[in-house]
Amino acid sequence: MAEAQALHTLSIAEAGGRLRAGTLTSTALTRAALERIATFDGALDSFITLTAERALADAATADADFKAGIDKGPMQGIPYGLKDIYDTAGIRTTCHSKLRLDVVPTTDSVVAQRLKDGGGVLLGKLATHEFAIGGPSFDLPFPPARNPWQRDHIPGGSSSGSGAAVAAGFCRMAMGSDTGGSIRGPAAFCGIVGLKPTYGLVSRRGVFPLSYTLDHCGPLARTVEDCALTMQVIAGYDAQDPASADVDMPDFSRGLDWGVHGLKIAVPRHFYARADGVSPETIGFIDSAAEALARQGAKVEEVTLPDYDLFNACGRIILNAEAYAIHEQDFQTRPLDYARMTYSRIITGALISAADLTQALRLRRELATALNAQVLQRYDALITASSLGQAPRFTDYRDGYPTAWPMQSMPFNVTGNPAMSVPTGFSSAGLPLSLQIVGRPFDEPMVLRIGAALERALGLVDRWPALAAGEPARAAATVAAS
Template structure:
């Protein structure tokens, strides 16, 4: 259904375009919502991007937005615009599951800060989106809901953990989808699905009411159709929250102020060696990076190749912090309901039970600004010289990963295999008896392997550890890359 004054279908309108049509009286929020709901009904059966569709809420929000426009009330650029939330954002009266059996019946009493801000700004909530379980383990087939698929090719994965956000946005099911990013969970799905994804500066967006993965690493941000739409969303959701300890009490930037400018004089660092040495990188990817750098240089930017110092050290730092904090959040459920975790989440997160206070302290010393507060002296020193503490702390962190069995030190590979005698003994680490992690747990893992993960060691397992082999009929042979040959989103963004 085209909007008045444009040949574009409604689902291809950006937030800025839809907003202009709404304010000109050429379009109603109800028409936008109805079109989005019809598109979800027609397409999402193959994509699984939504866990919960809130049709009644969407139509009520749209009716309220239309009434506000008629009354001359404009609550901001999201008024009347359909959006969706990754299912880790609390929504009052609407379940928030984190894509997990552990929270399948969880209905929050209050909205997260981000949800409340968008609601106050007149946004139209379409529903809650798929994620990897607790924003960590996936794609998984032993959870209450199926994993989201890539709209470019449903046989491929959309990236994660904001998998449903990337898929829904690329498929034109919503105008904006909120995600979260701890180690790439906004940027990855945006790259896999061909959308814009923004990991905001730490502290700009409140995380209160968003289920945490890692307290000191989590960020909330949008996936959108255009860069301008990401800027518009940031205008709505940015702001100091005194009840979020990591929230920055700083003036909100003018996110749209630089959209009309050019890149003349902009200095861009290009760590080409990092991309060139990445495992499994294709010539096409390197060629695309080089072409982008060349185009930026021709447009006036200053592109300089740089070398990233000791990336593996900082990768180790991130893993130690993330898994330690994640395990601390979920320790009670590990002890009391271990079988209710999906296998991938369970096996990845258990790494946090093996780290010591000394390991975590060394990781924090090497990470500038950990904790969201002021810069401690050690962190300030590391910011001036990132390798100043490398001789001691760096060696200790490398040794930590070296002490761990290889199958858990590299979870991207370990999670697809049966438990082996050399794996970390979760029962011993947690002090649990055999009823939780002994024969019963191993039998459960074998059953899970036999159904959803069987054959992942054989040819056909995806580079992200996606299930394959005998489970291909269920898993659909999902792969890491988008469909070959595509140069644009299949929905042809004009």
């Protein structure tokens, strides 16, 4: 039991090293993960569908491949989870919604296929906000996931189950999606790392869309290195995804130990320091992180960007218009099957005019130019807030977002730049705080390099939430799928 408890602390790199050395089997790693989920997820509700039978079969295949000298890459033998908007052949994909309870895809999404081809071990499908927008809601077939640090607080959304599962040590990596911050938000609120790659770098084919021109797919993980290793498996051109970028794939792990000496890093401090509701702790931790980078030899300077509200309004208009277009038919035929919060958010898209959308698209180009041509042409990256404060409580929600919504992630969905949330510390209430690192398009290695330097300087990787055993997992969440 002691060994099983310790295995959840291994990173992808550490577990991979032991798997290749023959001192650990994927089967043992997977059984330990399933045992931890069975013990604790009844209190967190991070899983919708637990694919225990499939996971053990994947693990057995990985062990056999290792014995045969077959190495499929860094995810071989590693347990992971998928946000339940990723299609999985033979396993239901519900989008956390009554409308898709019985949807069982016949093919895998591209990301699921790449992880399978890479020898990964699928533990199951993870909770989300309904259709990646409507939550946290209690009028859905499954309860919302909860924050492992404090259960009365949200884990962020919409990749809520992914954030909770990684933070709780159920899996080392879980896939999320990010349309306005849905990877970086759960990472920020759960004290882990979440990478939104450059738009088009990871295929979205087979992932239920929210906004065609804002959606990104990416990993949430315990460490920066684990995000880099995952990207090595999932990134790549897909000719059948119209937004996919046909670019050379880098070595995402290259440079993780290079440090930041000689780099130029911008800080748009006005973005967050003047924002309504920002916590002094958030500002203080970002300032401390900037100072840590400067002590390591980076040149850190304040810069000015267009007002945050411009980015946010631009992104919200595009998101709401495209989300309504995707859901229009179901809104006309099955409106009462949506959760109230989902309905109230998506229906606003019906009120957006063609003129509104056209102006937003024009503004989008101007904002992308302001970031890339005016700032990132002179700096290697910038750092700013992921969130203005700690995770809200569930009771902070009424008819949509809390009165003071803390996320500051939408700007980089508008521009499509890579952005990664990393932990900076903990609030006085014991909840995680964070910042995000933003890089030039397709310069994920730089974002990861700076993140790794911060991770080493801040020393937060070994902090874990104290979990309490929950009720046995619901029958609906313990389906063994092949």
